Amino acid sequence: MNKLDILALAAHPDDVELSCSGTLMAHIAMGYRVGILDLTQGEMGSRGTVQTRKAEAEEASRIMGLHERQNLAFSDVFFEESNDNVLEIVRWIRYYQPKILLANAPKDRHPDHGKAARLAEKAFFWSGLSKIETHFNNVPQLPWRPQALYHYIQSQYLEPDFVVDISEFWHRKMMAVKAFKTQFYDPDNTQEPATFISTPQFLDFLFARAKEFGQAIRTDFGEGFIKNRQLGIKDLNNLI
Numbered sequence: 001m002n003k004l005d006i007l008a009l010a011a012h013p014d015d016v017e018l019s020c021s022g023t024l025m026a027h028i029a030m031g032y033r034v035g036i037l038d039l040t041q042g043e044m045g046s047r048g049t050v051q052t053r054k055a056e057a058e059e060a061s062r063i064m065g066l067h068e069r070q071n072l073a074f075s076d077v078f079f080e081e082s083n084d085n086v087l088e089i090v091r092w093i094r095y096y097q098p099k100i101l102l103a104n105a106p107k108d109r110h111p112d113h114g115k116a117a118r119l120a121e122k123a124f125f126w127s128g129l130s131k132i133e134t135h136f137n138n139v140p141q142l143p144w145r146p147q148a149l150y151h152y153i154q155s156q157y158l159e160p161d162f163v164v165d166i167s168e169f170w171h172r173k174m175m176a177v178k179a180f181k182t183q184f185y186d187p188d189n190t191q192e193p194a195t196f197i198s199t200p201q202f203l204d205f206l207f208a209r210a211k212e213f214g215q216a217i218r219t220d221f222g223e224g225f226i227k228n229r230q231l232g233i234k235d236l237n238n239l240i
Helices: 017-021 019-027 050-064 083-096 110-126 166-176 200-216
Strands: 006-010 034-040 068-074 100-102 146-154 164-167 224-227
Touching: 006 017, 006 019, 006 083, 006 110, 017 019, 017 034, 017 166, 019 034, 019 050, 019 164, 019 166, 019 224, 034 083, 034 110, 050 068, 050 166, 068 083, 083 110, 100 110, 110 146, 164 200, 166 200, 200 224
Parallel strands: 006 034, 006 100, 034 068, 100 146
Antiparallel strands: 146 224, 164 224
8 A cells, every 4th residue: 555645755864854753753643644755865965875874764764653765866966956857756746645745945054955845846736737647667647636735844944834733752753863873963973074963052953943833832842834825724623
């Protein structure tokens, strides 16, 4: 069974863990099927290797309880907003048929994040066009457009349109983040160069950001998202 309820796209392994893993775990706990589609292997990162990032992503996936995770192996840093790359993402959207698509922040410190967001927006729309033909394992695919696309918020502060309460999953979120031992602060790792995300201060920032978003909805921890269209509800009581 390959159908997912939520598919999160990410420019790099660890983008999802940092930005919306609490949300994914909350929905898995509610019985939804959830997966991640990493676009690159993060091979241009200053720390770690393709092999270590792969192993770390597998461990993070285990911690989160993901149902699916794939990596498209686009060229880190150098991948383009090309039609071919959009169509490759379309193939996986049609394969998994998610109801909700999550994607990188529209703009952020790392240029790949904005590029990945724009690829996701195009793929979200193209996947529903019947005259765009794609195949999976040589089998023609039917069009499929998710019901919604939301962007998670990353390093740069962006005003969220809504916030998800992740208080129950905060500690597991940090376990998933710290599964990327080569990337984030590890006092035992003294061999690799210091980076923006490898300091203890960066982990403090994650805590503060989640606290800030949580405070906005009167919970302990939260993750923020940006909408692509107006949100609609039938019952005002569904809002916190």
